[in-house]
């Protein structure tokens with residue numbers, strides 16, 4: 001979106017044959033970094049000591065990366081790879097990695113998303129579904145809204161006969177903050193159209209729990 005043009009390439013390095021590109025907005029980085037120097041001081045640290053000298057800037061860059069989904073348009077990503085096709089059976093993309101941050105504590109939550117849709121004249125390039133998940137996940141989120149946003153984006157853009165989204169995540173704000181159930185996983189789900197049908201939904205749940213072995 002509009003903000004992207006202010007981003008300048010920060011560093012490009014080749015790692016194992018692929019190019020890692022970090023982009024950041026330098027105004028944003030220095031603003032966030034200045035606050036983190038204050039935060040370090042408030043925590044009783046000495047921001048000037050060797051190990052912390054570059055920490056505010058690193059944190060600012062990490063935060064900008066972890067929220068870069070604000071600058072991207074998931075519907076546009078889908079629209080670039082939609083194809084007319086008669087196929088009308090359920091398409092399932094499972095075990096999509098999710099890395100997000102809860103908006104209440106700004107701590108990570110992470111796990112897996114499983115997405116299905118039933119085409120209604122159009123299919124979409126399979127790699128675009130994980131892209132949509134990632135774009136919404138790379139914002140401050142709650143898992144419930146993340147689940148609904150993915151569903152709504154696919155429903156409104158692709159207009160399929162139905163969409164199903166299941167997300168299973170561990171929340172560090174639960175496991176790091178002394179809550180007893182440290183290994184608990186939160187599951188959320190959202191459905192539209194034909195997935196309101198018990199049989200269709202059961203088929204989807206069977207497919208995402210089945211293993212390939």
Ligand SMILES: [Zn+2]
Nearest residue numbers: 102104105173
């Ligand atoms: Zn939280």
